[in-house]
Amino acid sequence: xxxxxxxxxxxxxxxxxxxxxxxxxxxxxxxxxxxxxxxxxxxxxxxxxxxxxxxxxxxxxxxxxxxxxxxxxxxxxxxxxxxxxxxxxxxxxxxxxxxxxxxxxxxxxxxxxxxxxxxxxxxxxxxxxxxxxxx
Amino acid sequence: xxxxxxxxxxxxxxxxxxxxxxxxxxxxxxxxxxxxxxxxxxxxxxxxxxxxxxxxxxxxxxxxxxxxxxxxxxxxxxxxxxxxxxxxxxxxxxxxxxxxxxxxxxxxxxxxxxxxxxxxxxxxxxxxxxxxxxx
Numbered sequence: 436x437x438x439x440x441x442x443x444x445x446x447x448x449x450x451x452x453x454x455x456x457x458x459x460x461x462x463x464x465x466x467x468x469x470x471x472x473x474x475x476x477x478x479x480x481x482x483x484x485x486x487x488x489x490x491x492x493x494x495x496x497x498x499x500x501x502x503x504x505x506x507x508x509x510x511x512x513x514x515x516x517x518x519x520x521x522x523x524x525x526x527x528x529x530x531x532x533x534x535x536x537x538x539x540x541x542x543x544x545x546x547x548x549x550x551x552x553x554x555x556x557x558x559x560x561x562x563x564x565x566x567x568x569x570x
Numbered sequence: 571x572x573x574x575x576x577x578x579x580x581x582x583x584x585x586x587x588x589x590x591x592x593x594x595x596x597x598x599x600x601x602x603x604x605x606x607x608x609x610x611x612x613x614x615x616x617x618x619x620x621x622x623x624x625x626x627x628x629x630x631x632x633x634x635x636x637x638x639x640x641x642x643x644x645x646x647x648x649x650x651x652x653x654x655x656x657x658x659x660x661x662x663x664x665x666x667x668x669x670x671x672x673x674x675x676x677x678x679x680x681x682x683x684x685x686x687x688x689x690x691x692x693x694x695x696x697x698x699x700x701x702x703x704x705x
Contacts, residue, residue, distance in 0.1 A: 478645070479634070479638065479645070479646055480631055480634060480646070480648065481631055481634050481635045481638060481646075488627075488631065489624070492623075492627050496615055496616055496623065499614070499615060499616050500616045503614065503616060509653075510613070510614070510651075510652055510653050510656060511614055511615070511616075512649070512650070512651045512652075512653070513615065513648075513649065513650045513651075514647070514648065514649035514650075514651070514675075515647070515648045515649075516645075516647045516648075516649070516675055517645055517647075518644075518645050518647070518665055518672060518673035518674070518675075519673045521645060530653055537653060538653035538654045539653070539677065540649075540651055540653075540675065540677040542674065542675040542677045542678045543677045543678060544679065
């Protein structure tokens with residue numbers, strides 16, 4: 436079996452522990468988009484042990500808190516889908532009213548072009564804040 | 571402020587506690603689609619206290635476990651978006667390879683018509699299993 440989240444980091448590595456990692460997803464129109472990836476190849480959240488699930492969600496919410504503090508988005512979107520890559524990963528997506536799909540999910544049809552005023556944040560600052568929260 | 575999740579149940583009520591409720595979403599092509607709705611009007615997961623967030627996720631994962639056991643989906647999709655209705659609610663969506671959007675998220679462009687063979691499950695059985703897990 437070849438799984439891209441088993442063989443690749445999946446983005447710029449911001450933080451990692453033994454059980455999961457946080458990566459930055461450089462997606463046009465979505466500054467601050469991160470994913471939290473479980474290190475082992477596990478398909479569903481309810482395949483994890485209770486303490487593993489708790490730990491993973493703590494990391495997801497730590498990333499949410501850092502993104503809210505640093506980017507002040509209109510809304511945070513959280514999702515664990517995995518239909519294409521059935522290896523647990525959480526999307527943590529800061530949304531702004533002028534982003535390409537707002538108020539629709541980012542997987543829907545785009546409503547407008549990406550706002551030119553929003554640039555990707557300093558990933559070193561994100562990494563540092565996530566580490567301060569988790570380490 | 572008028573919020574539809576403050577004024578309406580949001581679907582057929584399957585279970586409720588003081589802090590959150592589980593409702594059934596009767597969406598064509600998506601048997602088993604449930605939402606877990608926080609009772610109070612709160613916008614983001616990181617606006618909740620730690621124990622509230624933990625409780626809500628326990629309910630989400632209890633629903634995931636029941637849906638997996640009763641419907642044997644190819645994948646579970648979990649999402650908390652709230653761009654249109656900024657009142658915390660989790661989508662818990664059993665996915666099948668022949669559902670209208672698989673392997674895309676349900677918010678993307680449909681890939682095919684809904685499979686005729688999949689009917690909505692007995693919501694009383696879902697409610698009973700969720701209650702057995704949570705009460």
